[in-house]
Amino acid sequence: MSTPTPLHPTLDAVTRRIIERSQPTRSAYLARIRAARHQGRLERSQLGCTNLAHAFAAAPEAIKIELKQEKTPNFGIVSAYNDMVSAHQPLQDFPAWIKEEAFKHGATVQFAGGTPAMCDGITQGYEGMELSLFSRDVIAMSTAVALSHQMFDAAFYLGVCDKIVPGLLIGALSFGHLPAVFVPAGPMTSGIANDAKAKTRQLFAEGKVGRDALLESEMGSYHSPGTCTFYGTANSNQMMMEMMGLHMPNTAFVNPNTPMREALTRAAGAHLAQAVKNDAILPVGEMIDEKSIVNAIVGLMATGGSTNHTMHLVAFARAAGIIVNWDDFDEISSIIPLLARVYPNGKADVNHFAAAGGLAFVIRELLDAGLMHEDVNTVVGHGMRAYTKEPFMINGKLEWRDAPAVSGDEDVVRPAANPFSPDGGLRLMKGNIGRGVIKVSAVTPDHRIIEAPAIVFDDQKDVLAAFDRGELERDFVAVVRFQGPRANGMPELHKLTPQLSILQGRGFKVALVTDGRMSGASGKVPASIHMSPEALLGGAIGKIRTGDMIRFDAENGELNVLVDEAEWNAREIPSPDLSKNAHGVGRELFAGFRSLSSSAETGAMSFGGDFA
Structure with missing residues (x-):
């Protein structure tokens, strides 16, 4: 067995600095969530009979029978489903799949609540965009409302796009004593080439083509259920969930409405049920630590991820009592090679990236080069090596196999020994x-x-x-x-x-x-x-x-x-x-968020106190 590559000294130094800086807030956070745990008891065991009766009055009889038991874990689902935003439309079917698989493995699941999921692509350049950033905080609060009934022993979080996943994670970390699995929906299939889309936009801006041509081009790009295929904030979200071990391995970029997507969603349901019953998964607030956050920053640099996460990542790190700043991003960027070129940093989209080796390839390269923490906890156990494997359907069953040894297309993804550039994006x-x-x-x-x-x-x-x-x-x-x-x-x-x-x-x-x-x-x-x-x-x-x-x-x-x-x-x-x-499109309702917001470098959060 080969000797593991030592962690890069700069990455080690930055991580140690974050741990030291975060010690007071992280310790206080861990003390709070540990106090919230009901050791050896189900979450609902503290509720009175009237409360419990309200909580499962509408449940099917078979679920009621289980919920009355003292040993059956019950999970919540918090979902950003709506059928207008393409990335979230596929989530409609996920709760039924998750409930079915969890029940097979001895757990019940209830749909705890929904969150809004606005699309920046729709509001871009219009007044509604002024609600966008703080929709993250609304989503975090919506998540807390969904889980506030104290009925749940773990939770599934269903969301994809820009503010949605950071908001769900902030909400999940406020209930950090519960285990969590994030369940992605995947990107839409590839449409017209991204550079062709960009060219039409330029021609329209110059008055050389009309609105009909522009709309036809845009519809050729954004054309079906799933995430937009360029590498923006939404797909950067999915990358970070993989880098922090919050997904089932290598599930980020599987297209919706495919047998693989359904199988992976069902696997999340089955896995969480088994893991909770076997005490084989940590509460999310314990699982996500300083090394997990550093891994997320590494992933942003290695893949040329979204600048929005210089705020969102800071915000959800603070929700776990972990304090990072832009100096940390800058120093990590200086040592992390750019391993992917996905539009707008290249011509490929995320489907091409996944086909060329994807995140499993990138994670293995980073681990082997000592550019990522391997000794972290994930939803599937200790260590990041599980995330260097890809899922396959073999005779109708899921099976994870090692990522390809070489890139399928070095114009899209490269090994750490031959990066697109020696530093991050x-x-x-x-x-x-x-x-x-x-x-x-x-x-x-x-x-x-x-x-x-x-x-x-x-x-x-x-x-x-x-x-x-x-x-x-x-x-x-x-x-x-x-x-x-x-x-x-x-x-x-x-x-x-x-x-x-x-x-x-x-x-x-x-x-x-x-x-x-x-x-x-x-x-x-x-x-x-x-x-x-x-x-x-x-x-x-x-x-x-x-x-x-x-x-x-x-x-x-x-x-x-x-x-x-x-x-x-x-x-x-x-x-x-x-x-x-100040007014219109609901902006008057967000005055409080604006007046309380922290700076961009501290996460642009409207939450005070322990989040500040």
Whole structure:
């Protein structure tokens, strides 16, 4: 047997630093969830008879019989199902499959509750996007409401997309004394090529094709049940659940409405029932530890994952009492090789990635190179080696086999010895404007350093209008401020990508600096996003004036306004008019979330106290 590769010293040092930094909050969290456990007793054993009768009045008679027993575990399902969002439509059938398999193995299951699941692809560029970020916190609270009946000995969490999985995980960790299994739905099958879709978007932005052609192109891309196939926040979610061992192994990128998808969903039901009865699975709050969180960050870097997780990962780590910051991301990124090229960082989609070797291949490469913690707990036991295997249907039965020894397509996924680049896809940007992040994996080296005058905007619609008027045909840095969580809920500004890409394609040096978000689909235009502090909280991005020279250096992580220091320090931040963001599409209901939000670097969370 070969000697295991030692853990990379930088990864070890960052992990130790996180453990030390988190010691007070992590200890307090573990004490709380351990106090919540009912050692040797079922969760519902504390309830009175009237409470219990309410809890299973509607259950089938066979389930009632089991629920009256003192030894039958009962599980909850929290689902983000709806039939409008393509990624969540397949979840409709999952509860019945899970209930059936768990019952076969001596456990009962009840559908505990649902959560909202909004789609950023639908709200992109419109007012509804201003609810998007804080929908994560609504989902976390919805999860808590679903589990608040204290009827459940473990739970299944069904969700896929951007805010949904982080929200479910925050909610699950607030019930960290219960074991948890996350059950994915998988990506839709491949449609038209991503570069063809992007080309049509550019042609439409230039007025060279009409809306009919654009809609036809978009429908050719987003065409069936399942997750969008580009590697954005949704698919980055699924990657992280694998990297933290919250899925059954290698289940993230199996298409819905296939025999394999049903088999894997049923396997999750059977496995949790057996694991709980045999005391072979840890409560999720114990299972997810500092090493698990570091593995999730490693996965983001190795695959070029979504920038949104510089907030979401921070947020769910804090829900477990674990404190990470952007310095941790930056330092980990410096040592983790980029092993995957999936759109927008390449031409392939997640189906091509899975076919070429997928996450099982990537995880094995990282483990063998000492670039990932192997000694962590997962839903299937101790150690990450189980996640280097792929599921197969052999004579109608599931069987896991080792990932392929070599990549099926080195244009899509590569071994650690021959990466696409020696470092990860994310970088910390800092200077006299504040701190932000950039996803550099899709930005070519010749576009990573820019020195150009600023053009300041307070609304992304003003950027688009200036483009339409022909006012942006020059080198510039677009500064879009008052887009942070406190100001307007921190909407994604992805609608700017086609226009800025057009200008870059015409030979102009362009970049974006904002205290708002882009998405995991942010592409080839350099963008320093999530600038913290945000303008509304006195962040220096609010001091920038149109015409100020900005040096944007993504190679060295430096972002500065080239203004005399005395003048810069004397400048005041203008008071924005945010009245247009206060009402409509339910935004008035989210005023409390906006007023309580922490900074982007601390997770943009509206929860205070132990989450802060």
